[in-house]
Amino acid sequence: MHFRRLRLAGFKSFVEPTELRIEPGLTGVVGPNGCGKSNLLEAIRWVMGEGSAKSLRGGGMEDVIFAGTAMRPSREFADVTLVLDNEDRGAPAGFNDSDTIEVQRRIERGLGSAYRLNGRDVRQRDVQLLFADAATGAHSPALVSQGRIGAIIAAKPVERRQLLEEAAGISGLHVRRREAEIR
Ligand code: ATP
Ligand code: MG
Numbered sequence: 001m002h003f004r005r006l007r008l009a010g011f012k013s014f015v016e017p018t019e020l021r022i023e024p025g026l027t028g029v030v031g032p033n034g035c036g037k038s039n040l041l042e043a044i045r046w047v048m049g050e051g052s053a054k055s056l057r058g059g060g061m062e063d064v065i066f067a068g069t070a071m072r073p074s075r076e077f078a079d080v081t082l083v084l085d086n087e088d089r090g091a092p093a094g095f096n097d098s099d100t101i102e103v104q105r106r107i108e109r110g111l112g113s114a115y116r117l118n119g120r121d122v123r124q125r126d127v128q129l130l131f132a133d134a135a136t137g138a139h140s141p142a143l144v145s146q147g148r149i150g151a152i153i154a155a156k157p158v159e160r161r162q163l164l165e166e167a168a169g170i171s172g173l174h175v176r177r178r179e180a181e182i183r
Contacts, residue, residue, distance in 0.1 A: 001084055001085065001086055001088065001090035001091050001101075001134050002022075002024060002084070002085050003022040003044070003082060003083075003084060003085070004021070004022055004083045004084060004085040004100065005019060005020065005021055005022060005081075005082075005083040006019070006020045006022060006040070006043065006044065006080070006081070006082055006083075007019045007020075007079075007080065007081040007082075007083075008040075008043050008078075008079070008080050009078070009079045009080075010065055010066045010075040010076075010077055010078040010079060011039070011043050011046070011064055011065075011066070011078040011079070011080050012036065012039040012042065012043070012064055012066065012078075013035075013036040013039050013066070014036060014039065014040075014043070014066075015066040015072060015075060020040070029041075038057075038145065038146055041143060041145060042056045042057070042064075042145075043080045044082060044143065045138040045139075045143055046064060046080055046105060046138070047080040047081065047082045047103055047104070047105045047127075048082070048103070048127065048128070048131050048136075048137050048138040049105075049115070049124050049125075049127045049128040049131070049137070049138055050138035050139075051124070051138075055145075061107060061112075061113065062107065062109055064078050064107065065077060065078040065107060065109060066078065076108060076109050077106055077107060077108040077109070078106070078107050079104070079105075079106045080104070080105055080106075081102055081103065081104040082102075082103045082104075083100055083101070083102050083103075084100060084101040084102075084103065085099070085100060086098055086099055086100060086101050087099050090134065091130065091134060092129075092130060092133040092134065095118075098118060101117065101118060101130075102116070102117070102118050102119065103115070103116075103117060103127055103130070104116040104117075105127070115127050117130065125175075125179070128175065129175060129176070132166075132175055136166075137166065139166065140166055
C-alpha cells in the first residue's frame with residue numbers, strides 16, 4: 001500500500017484546489033522558505049487523523065483552514081484527500097476489492113471534522129486504525145517534521161518503544177485492545 005495522490009483545498013496556504021501525484025519511490029519537495037513544504041506534510045498527517053492542533057503548528061484545529069490574506073478572503077472549510085494505492089492488497093480486511101482507497105477529511109468552521117473512506121462516512125478512529133494496521137499514521141516515525149529529529153534522539157525509552165512499535169506495525173493492536181477494554 002502506498003500514497004498515490006494528495007488533493008487539498010482550503011488547507012493552510014493551499015487555498016485553491018491542488019492535486020499532487022506521488023510517484024513510487026522517494027519524493028522530494030523543494031521550494032523557497034514559506035512556500036508550503038511543511039504544510040504538505042501536515043496535510044498528510046491531518047488526513048490520517050491527527051488530533052493535536054499543536055503538532056500542526058496551530059492553536060486550534062480550525063487553524064488549518066485558509067485564514068485569508070490582504071488579497072484573498074478566508075475560507076470556511078479545508079478538505080484533504082489522500083489516495084492510497086492498494087493494488088498489492090496491503091490494506092487491512094474490508095478493502096480487498098479496492099485498487100485504491102480514498103481517505104478524506106474535511107473541517108468546517110464551527111462544525112468540526114468529518115471523515116470518509118471511499119466515500120463512506122466513518123469515524124476518526126476508523127481512519128486511524130486503517131493506518132495503524134498498515135504500520136503508519138499521523139505519528140509514524142516515517143513522517144519526520146522539521147525539528148522532530150532532535151526530539152527522537154532525546155526520546156525517553158518508553159517513547160522510543162512507541163516509535164519502534166509503530167515501525168513494527170503492532171501499534172494498531174494496542175489501539176484495538178484499548179477499545180476492547182473500554183467496551
Ligand atoms: P521553510 O522552508 O521555512 O520550512 P515551508 O516551505 O515549510 O518553509 P510552510 O511552513 O509549509 O513553509 O508554510 C508556511 C506558510 O503557510 C506561511 O506563509 C503561512 O502564512 C502559511 N499558512 C499557514 N497556515 C495558514 C493558514 N491557515 N492560512 C493561510 N496561510 C497559512
Ligand atoms: Mg518547513
